[in-house]
Amino acid sequence: MPAPTHPRPHTETLANGLRVTLRHGPGLKRSAAALRVAAGSHDVPLAWPGLAHFLEHLLFLGTERFPANEGLMAYVQGHGGQVNASTRERTTDFFFELPVRAFSGGLERLSDMLAQPRLNLDDQLREREVLHAEYVAWSQDPTAQKQFALYEGLPAEHPLRGFHAGNRDSLKVELPAFQQALKDFHQRFYRTGQMTLSLTGPQNVEQLLALAEQFAAALPTGDKIAQAAPVPLAVKSYQQVDGLHGNLLFAFDALPQSSAQALAFLCHWLNSAKPGGLLAYLQQHNLAEGLKALPLYHFDGQALLHLQFNAGAEALNVIHQQLLDWLSFFSQQDWAPLREEYAAVQQRQQQIGGALQLARLDSEHLQNGLPDCAVEALKNILCELGAVDNFSPHWSLPAANPFLRANEPLTNAGLIRGQTSAHRGLRTFAQDRSRGRRERSPMQFSQALPSTADEGAIYLRWQLDAAASVDLQARLQRSLQQIRRDASEAGVELLFSATGNQWLLKLTGLQEPMPSVLEHALKCLTSVSADSPRDEPEAPLIPIRQLLKALPESCLEPVGASDDAAHLWTTARWDGLALGFNPQSQSAMGLALSRIPGQPDHQLSAPCAINGRRLWQYIDTASSEHAVLLFCPSASQNVADEAVWRLLAQLLQTPFYQRLRVELQLGYAVFSALRQVHGRVALVFGVQSPNVKPDALLEHIQQFLNGLPALIEQLDDASLSQHRQSLADQFGAAELDFKEAAELLWQARLAGHSSDYLERSVATIAALDRSTLLSAAQRLLDAEGGWLCLASARAPAVPWQAVE
Template identity: 30%
Template sequence: MTSRRLVLANGLHCHLYHQPDARDAAALVRVRAGSLDEPDRWPGLAHLLEHLLFCGSERFKENDRLMPWVQQQGGQVNATTQLSSSAFFFQLPARALAQGVQRLSDMITAPLLSQQAIMQEIAVIDAEFQLLRHHADTLSEAALVDTLGEPFQRFRVGNAAAFGDNVTLLQAALRHFHHRYYRANGIELWLQGPQSLDELAQIAEHFISPKPAKDLAVHVLPTALVDDVQLQLPGDENFWISLRLTGDESLLRDNVTLLSVFWLDEAPGSLLAVLREAGLCDMLHGQWLWQDAQHGWLALRFSAAKISAEQARRIEDLFWQHLKAIGASNAVQKQHYAQLARQDFARLAPLEQLRGRALGFAPAESVPAHFTEFVAGLVQVPCTRLLTQQQLLNAERVETQGFTLLCQKGLPPCLASQSTGAFNFYPLSQSVDLPALPPVAMKLPRFSAHQHVETLLLRPAFYHTLSDQRAQAYQARLRPVLAALRHAGGSGSWQQKQGVWQLVLNLPVSDTSALMTVHSALKALHEEGQFKPVASAQTIVIRQLLAALPTQLIAPVADGDWLAAWCGHQAPLHQRVAHLLSDFSPGLATHAQPPRLQRGITSVSCQGSDQSLLLFIPLPQADDINLASLRALSLLLEPRFFQRLRVDQQIGYVVSARYQRVADVDGLLLALQSPQIPWRVLLGHCKRFMREMIAEVASVTPQTLAAWQATLLEQCDPKDNAEAATQGLRQQQGLPNLNRNAVASLTLTSIQQLHTRLLRERRRWRIVVAIEKL
């Protein structure tokens, strides 16, 4: 990948990235204005403006504005408002990048800000605020930000009460805020795609922005030490360590990105491995709470079912020990982890790479020049600690940023002696004993490689699901295996893809390391052990329902068959892995059994009081033509569902309709979440929408159909070896795939007939609703 930076004649700073092998392109705009820039009279104004920019601009209105237009291209679009900046971003097929940037430019610089749209978005933000009042991560971040004092403690999210009833006055405030801050010297543009750097520069030249502003506010992050805090919250307990850093923005990011690779490593001897072995925490997550040109506020969150104050102190002690060990690591090891950072980043989608560069963690080309000195200096930076507890005896009510927190200052001192962590870094010098190959080889389907790597895919048989307990147990066992694979030059994952847990092993060049990885992974899946209960996710209700949907659609089985597939060029290694698989006890499926779909309405116990519903409509006849018709139909429904229920009727915060494959079953997925509308009413809205779409489907023009076909054709080819292996297995076992012949054969009649059948066969629908966990 090559890059270029340029400054347009109007002062706009542009960052261009040529990614020759990409299929999609992405764009991101960062504006140097956020919640702290709002006038005191209008808390939440920046957040409201973020929403309104998507509601139409001078050149692009209705279905031609950025959000519905990107959705019709099969892309994704979103935005975020932070303390001192706002960002807007999208990803779509590369051919459409220029048109997308035109819409992005117009909505950023020439929004309509109509009074009708203002009233609509106030209702949406009010619903969002009601949701955030009970969101654990939001409340934790609020408790950390509260330690900074004014102006950080002011209300920023916005709600109906804060915006008031005088829409004319509010409209004037929005226009003044936009006129002041959305100027060329306050905007940066990132573009990434397969286009050449010259082509990307031409696209950037068409980004119209107003002349530079004379002055832009500069906010200073306080650096004084403040009290540590305990916060009462339900669910998993978390220990946060936040570090306030000073230095050039790019240097801070380069150093912290490399540090994060050390911190998030899961190999034996890593910080996470030592913490897990000691029973202190399960997961570690890092994020920026604040960034500007000369400062960064970094937060690390250690999570477990229970973390006592004493355990929190032990976590912190091991954290500082590990940091000291990083500083003492040798140059080869530092370079190795820097290479891992670049490899991890290269595997991200274009949009995630741009978000990393603009807002998060993006690796440097090499180890930062003064990395060791940077690490050594962290022990001196201001540090704040936050410990969340399910119950606090002496909690005090604190009102801050519009939220009510139950807090207690300080952390109890740790009286126990601290242990020393046995940390080590890679690469390690050690001999490897190859496993003995069984004499019999299993049939291992082999498909053409899409990437220059040998890949093994292992997953449950089609239409089989795993219980959460079993999947999480496998995850715990596979973590060190996947971490060791990463250090050996490969990559891998155990994750849920389209509702199916799958193991992907992109094997290293060394045959010895490759065979050891497969052997260790199969051993981890063989291990006997107790499957522990899984804690409820601390996330919004609709995401909890989405996580539950696969097993609500197809009940999990205890000892089902599995599938294995190979994508690669090396026949000898493929054959040796086939021998290893003969010891894999679950057995490998050779054909797909018909799915046993659960139907009707069921409830799932969730954390959170919002009303939430998922409606999954399975594809009635599973073949290539019907799948292509379903994918085309979803391109029609997605923007219209959002417009009618989110914008026009203001149902709630989450409104989505899209094609979705769940546990190998293709279908339409409608999702709604509302703070006050009962789920039965939400279901009624879904049914009514599907009926009202009969006329819309009937009015589709041949030109629109051709545009859908162009979009779907670009989605036919697999993105990686794992996807190629899945497509190959589906074709081998008679399951539908999106392919060029089916897309080319699409007709308006086939789409209309499918929509009619989806409506008629309502008994096949699966409806999952949330009930609040007591």
């Protein structure tokens, strides 16, 4: 866990007008940058909708100094980082995270692509097709269309009612007038006065400032200009029904300063499901099962607040009345305890936040909690929403989050309290000294990661006689809903997955609240009955995401399903892994561990391998778009095979994207990556296309893979060495953050590796050479580890074998 960062980052404006925020996080393993341009889709000339989004895409296509294969995206991917961009109504954001050693190179590429875009006509024509494919998918996505329809209650002339994504018809690349508008937009807004740069990392403020000044020196200088004010929203409120959901929308035209923080505070408490609140009342009276409140839009005093309920039209008027009653109650309360808890929640989020999360937070320029200046803004908002000074007596403020309060220190911290005869296999730190052997304990308290920080991770796995039915899975997830939210606010991420007959409960984050979170979670999971409430339906996923969601279960042998939770728990067998725990926190885990249902078992069976087979599974995505996901596991689970598969994944990522997305224009969702599923390391290739069918997509993937040996042969020694070193560094203690390390060690345990897996991986990666890579490439082409293809169409002919 990063050491606590300063609650307020350093801010200043450089001599050339660039505003910077600099946050020193002494415990961070990586550095991040978030660059915000004060210009977005609503700042584009009316004649060219989509131009701002189009420019964002074009900027990633390379410059004279850094062509696409050396540009920011390729550079970040090559160093195991993260990179993305987003165009909104009035802002455009570019952000990335990198190892500290590579950070200055990322900033250099970002400044160059912002200042010196090529805007090549051929690039534009190709990228327009990518945006058009996105547009086609967007226009056919029910969730996206419902979101767009939310603005129909606003005046037709307001830009929120307009189309801003861009497509083949709106982006008239061939016209001189469009080219002039594109250059004018870039020159007008992509200059220092319109930009804010947020840097976060373990570097001190002076070092971050030097990086910011170097970044700023390459940018065009210019003063900040005022963005044109939009026309008035003109309405106060309206409502809509879109099938399963009822929507209430509230528009504001002249909000005071700090209203963004006031709206965020209000939404936080509106979304609470605790007794006495709005949602609890609606659920109790069968008016609605779910509530989601968030601001859809905020600019220059204007805002649009959206409240979504999974309720029909007949209930919406009653819900609106109860909402106004709750708002009246809320407006008359003492907000001091709520402000204190809200600030504590935000402080916890910053404490567990990585560099990228913190940099993006800083780019918003919002103070923590609800500052005094935002209190008046909140009062103004509540007044405009219709709050009055009388209300029903049944409302109450939510109970305090139990996981935000520190636990009392425990005595005799070196022992595991609550241990029973069923838990004799639990290991203490002293018992885990021998790190070279395979662990035999059902719950291992591992020393593979240091226990000196505040961070911890718990993995609990159950193997059952049958899979949970769809209905039971929904009830299990619903049982954790409130615990998951309270835990998240307290700095613990809680995830539960039921994949076939393998169930996993995972906790990561601050270790101090974890014993209590685990105890509450186990109680909820084992209390599920046939009468437990069902979860509300999830929004449909795009096809490629449906395939990714189906992948873990597709890697397991099919088993029958059961709806009897009590029987499944009775016959369950479990094992687990705990990482990062200091002796006191380890001791506090005793009571929760004594309540784990099922029987401890340190020899749970591993999923069957698919070596040598080419399996094809059809997934009905209920979409007109096509998608393919090719899963290629390593031939074995030894560390050497895993290491070479990781290096192949790093070498393939950029060329695969360049070939299938940029050159062949197959679709906008194109990726290759390394995934670990049930302990098995695999290369994964994914493509979603609006017009190319799955068998043709797979052929393109295979053609690319056939060229893999040549790609390796063409790689010069220096480049190969750089890739190898970059990959090895990603496994080193200096760069690997706790959450990533914990996941790697859990997957290593599933694969049967010893607790020195990370060190062995670094040494193995460092020894990889060209001949080893070529041999691995051939084993990949021969499908020695097997190929599993998930697709939105039925299996083609031999050699593919259809599976259900």
